[in-house]
Amino acid sequence: xxxxxxxxxxxxxxxxxxxxxxxxxxxxxxxxxxxxxxxxxxxxxxxxxxxxxxxxxxxxxxxxxxxxxxxxxxxxxxxxxxxxxxxxxxxxxxxxxxxxxxxxxxxxxxxxxxxxxxxxxxxxxxxxxxxxxxxxxxxxxxxxxxxxxxxxxxxxxxxxxxxxxxxxxxxxxxxxxxxxxxxxxxxxxxxxxxxxxxxxxxxxxxxxxxxxxxxxxxxxxxxxxxxxxxxxxxxxxxxxxxxxxxxxxxxxxxxxxxxxxxxxxxxxxxxxxxxxxxxxxxxxxxxxxxxxxxxxxxxxxxxxxxxxxxxxxxxxxxxxxxxxxxx
Amino acid sequence: xxxxxxxxxxxxxxxxxxxxxxxxxxxxxxxxxxxxxxxxxxxxxxxxxxxxxxxxxxxxxxxxxxxxxxxxxxxxxxxxxxxxxxxxxxxxxxxxxxxxxxxxxxxxxxxxxxxxxxxxxxxxxxxxxxxxxxxxxxxxxxxxxxxxxxxxxxxxxxxxxxxxxxxxxxxxxxxxxxxxxxxxxxxxxxxxxxxxxxxxxxxxxxxxxxxxxxxxxxxxxxxxxxxxxxxxxxxxxxxxxxxxxxxxxxxxxxxxxxxxxxxxxxxxxxxxxxxxxxxxxxxxxxxxxxxxxxxxxxxxxxxxxxxxxxxxxxxxxxxxxxxxxxxxxxxxxxxxxxxxxxxxxxxxxxxxxxxxxxxxxxxxxxxxxxxxxxxxxxxxxxxxxxxxxxxxxxxxxxxxxxxxxxxxxxxxxxxxxxxxxxxxxxxxxxxxxxxxxxxx
Numbered sequence: 030x031x032x033x034x035x036x037x038x039x040x041x042x043x044x045x046x047x048x049x050x051x052x053x054x055x056x057x058x059x060x061x062x063x064x065x066x067x068x069x070x071x072x073x074x075x076x077x078x079x080x081x082x083x084x085x086x087x088x089x090x091x092x093x094x095x096x097x098x099x100x101x102x103x104x105x106x107x108x109x110x111x112x113x114x115x116x117x118x119x120x121x122x123x124x125x126x127x128x129x130x131x132x133x134x135x136x137x138x139x140x141x142x143x144x145x146x147x148x149x150x151x152x153x154x155x156x157x158x159x160x161x162x163x164x165x166x167x168x169x170x171x172x173x174x175x176x177x178x179x180x181x182x183x184x185x186x187x188x189x190x191x192x193x194x195x196x197x198x199x200x201x202x203x204x205x206x207x208x209x210x211x212x213x214x215x216x217x218x219x220x221x222x223x224x225x226x227x228x229x230x231x232x233x234x235x236x237x238x239x240x241x242x243x244x245x246x247x248x249x250x251x252x253x254x255x256x257x258x259x260x261x262x263x264x265x266x267x268x269x270x271x272x273x274x275x276x277x278x279x280x281x282x283x284x285x286x287x288x289x290x291x292x293x294x295x296x297x298x299x300x301x302x303x304x305x306x307x308x309x310x311x312x313x314x315x316x317x318x319x320x321x322x323x324x325x326x327x328x329x330x331x332x333x334x335x336x337x338x339x340x341x342x343x344x345x346x347x348x349x350x351x352x353x354x355x356x
Numbered sequence: 357x358x359x360x361x362x363x364x365x366x367x368x369x370x371x372x373x374x375x376x377x378x379x380x381x382x383x384x385x386x387x388x389x390x391x392x393x394x395x396x397x398x399x400x401x402x403x404x405x406x407x408x409x410x411x412x413x414x415x416x417x418x419x420x421x422x423x424x425x426x427x428x429x430x431x432x433x434x435x436x437x438x439x440x441x442x443x444x445x446x447x448x449x450x451x452x453x454x455x456x457x458x459x460x461x462x463x464x465x466x467x468x469x470x471x472x473x474x475x476x477x478x479x480x481x482x483x484x485x486x487x488x489x490x491x492x493x494x495x496x497x498x499x500x501x502x503x504x505x506x507x508x509x510x511x512x513x514x515x516x517x518x519x520x521x522x523x524x525x526x527x528x529x530x531x532x533x534x535x536x537x538x539x540x541x542x543x544x545x546x547x548x549x550x551x552x553x554x555x556x557x558x559x560x561x562x563x564x565x566x567x568x569x570x571x572x573x574x575x576x577x578x579x580x581x582x583x584x585x586x587x588x589x590x591x592x593x594x595x596x597x598x599x600x601x602x603x604x605x606x607x608x609x610x611x612x613x614x615x616x617x618x619x620x621x622x623x624x625x626x627x628x629x630x631x632x633x634x635x636x637x638x639x640x641x642x643x644x645x646x647x648x649x650x651x652x653x654x655x656x657x658x659x660x661x662x663x664x665x666x667x668x669x670x671x672x673x674x675x676x677x678x679x680x681x682x683x684x685x686x687x688x689x690x691x692x693x694x695x696x697x698x699x700x701x702x703x704x705x706x707x708x709x710x711x712x713x714x715x716x717x718x719x720x721x722x723x724x725x726x727x728x729x730x731x732x733x734x735x736x737x738x739x740x741x742x743x744x745x746x747x748x749x750x751x752x753x754x755x756x757x758x759x760x761x762x763x764x765x766x767x768x769x770x771x772x773x774x775x776x777x778x779x780x781x782x783x784x785x786x787x788x789x790x791x792x793x794x795x796x
Binding site: 128129147148150167169170171188189190191192193195204207209211212213231232233234258259260263 | 461464465467468678680681682684685706710713714733734735739740741777778779
């Protein structure tokens with residue numbers, strides 16, 4: 030009886046909390062599970078997986094089309110890109126890519142798609158409506174990270190073995206500048222104002238912040254965590270808040286996300302998340318940040334205003350990429 | 357052919373009828389004892405030293421002319437007996453193919469830097485002639501030499517080049533003495549030393565709690581040296597060698613019709629009556645008998661060392677840390693899988709490329725100074741940055757622990773700590789080094 034009373038009491042409390050507006054908006058987040066060949070769909074209000082669907086072999090990079098109707102996924106071991114309906118999870122079509130596609134980015138206009146093609150030292154440009162290859166752009170060894178300037182004029186690709194950020198004119202498809210960064214650059218990310226480009230170096234253990242106008246290095250973010258070896262600090266994913274004030278940097282096997290002040294390039298806080306954290310995505314309202322933790326098979330949810338980890342959600346094996354839809 | 361140590365031996369095959377159980381008197385290693393980890397592994401060491409000075413990367417200024425950086429591979433062709441397995445026969449371009457891939461990679465980067473790398477190969481069985489040829493190439497402007505040669509030849513070459521602008525990168529010889537008492541200031545080592553390999557294996561076995569080892573070694577000099585490294589590793593990490601036997605064999609052809617019948621009888625006999633042990637460790641660097649041991653031991657025990665569970669700088673099936681693309685590139689180019697020696701040579705050439713793109717120069721002195729500086733670091737599909745030990749020129753690197761078909765683990769293992777970098781738990785650490793010449 031006592032437990033029944035307790036339960037009723039708890040329900041009451043729960044109901045009382047339900048009356049005011051919910052803390053977070055409900056969105057759908059999509060997480061690629063590299064080892065399971067699936068995508069987990071997370072309800073960001075309930076903070077739980079509501080659906081898991083099969084996709085092609087070794088899904089990694091995942092983005093949404095501008096109208097959010099399509100999920101565009103690099104299925105690396107099939108050497109192509111799959112397009113799924115973001116509501117019905119049905120395969121719409123496949124797009125050509127070079128072998129082993131990993132990360133991709135859309136032009137702000139919604140088309141074309143730029144894919145890092147690691148095996149061939151190329152960035153492949155694909156028309157997503159026609160499903161055809163527009164051109165290839167030669168870059169350094171093992172192209173990986175893809176960043177797009179907010180105005181869509183400059184594409185930045187990082188090459189992991191050449192250790193450069195290649196600046197590409199999206200009109201001419203030619204590289205017009207190359208900036209050396211520390212070892213194994215993984216991700217390139219512009220801030221919304223287009224005044225900073227952040228490039229993470231996984232092996233170098235730093236993030237280089239570049240001024241996109243003159244391609245001069247503004248500074249480097251260094252990380253130091255008590256009790257964690259220097260080798261384990263491996264920056265990969267970078268996300269910058271819309272107001273441009275804070276950057277979040279996923280530190281791989283250090284199992285932490287660093288919160289960096291973009292004005293001083295100093296770390297304000299380290300947030301403990303799951304193991305081998307790589308990619309991240311904000312919810313559209315910017316209130317939450319989701320991280321994929323590859324070796325602990327979960328997604329951590331960070332409350333952005335509070336800078337706190339509020340939940341970890343079990344997904345499939347080796348979660349890799351994440352994107353959040355505006356619905 | 358070369359008058360090397362091995363050429364005095366007949367081609368050794370250890371095939372049917374020729375394998376003879378060594379039955380050497382069991383020699384218990386004196387007082388290995390359950391020693392704790394050495395002082396290098398202080399618990400609770402500070403996480404990291406101060407962040408290194410940010411590596412400056414000024415915006416590229418297109419150089420007027422192309423900077424050319426010629427690289428030379430020097431190989432001493434040795435008359436060595438062939439390994440047992442058809443799968444292990446050495447390809448003619450072993451090592452060279454890895455260097456070629458690195459030249460391609462360097463030139464892809466070089467396109468953006470106005471730098472061009474070229475590769476020249478000298479192969480010779482006569483050590484004197486080899487040295488003469490290399491010296492001529494150095495005088496002709498090649499300053500970087502990747503060496504695959506016996507320790508004695510390598511030392512002679514190093515001495516012949518002592519007063520010239522020449523850097524030797526040893527990508528093949530695992531001999532610790534080249535890094536220690538016989539170290540040279542202008543010789544770097546990208547191949548892991550025997551001590552590093554033995555330590556990597558030992559750490560994994562200790563992690564597995566397989567502490568009692570039955571050591572079986574071959575009669576060759578290099579087998580004895582690897583056995584030395586294993587004894588050292590046992591002592592460092594707290595394993596116990598409960599039994600030691602030398603496997604003797606006579607020369608013969610590598611293959612013969614039949615063969616397994618006799619081996620099936622001989623190996624159980626050879627391994628019987630050993631004290632209780634957890635794992636049999638074999639030291640047979642030429643792979644002349646070690647591959648007979650798995651599944652044939654008297655007791656059902658795993659085999660590690662140069663057969664079974666093997667520590668190596670590379671494995672053709674590793675796909676971690678972007679390795680897949682790297683393996684694919686190699687396979688497309690060489691039409692075979694990548695072996696440790698290919699990987700080592702790739703790394704040697706990449707180090708020069710990395711130095712050239714960071715310093716934006718092809719000047720010998722600047723390149724070498726940068727490689728020796730604390731700012732030097734190279735990514736090489738091992739998950740962490742690799743750098744040179746400033747006391748003996750050895751590239752510090754994680755070592756793979758592998759089964760024939762897959763990666764099993766990567767050492768250093770969790771729990772083995774170090775004051776500066778866990779990578780220095782593998783091999784000879786700074787306080788122990790006998791190398792004096794390198795730092796002079």
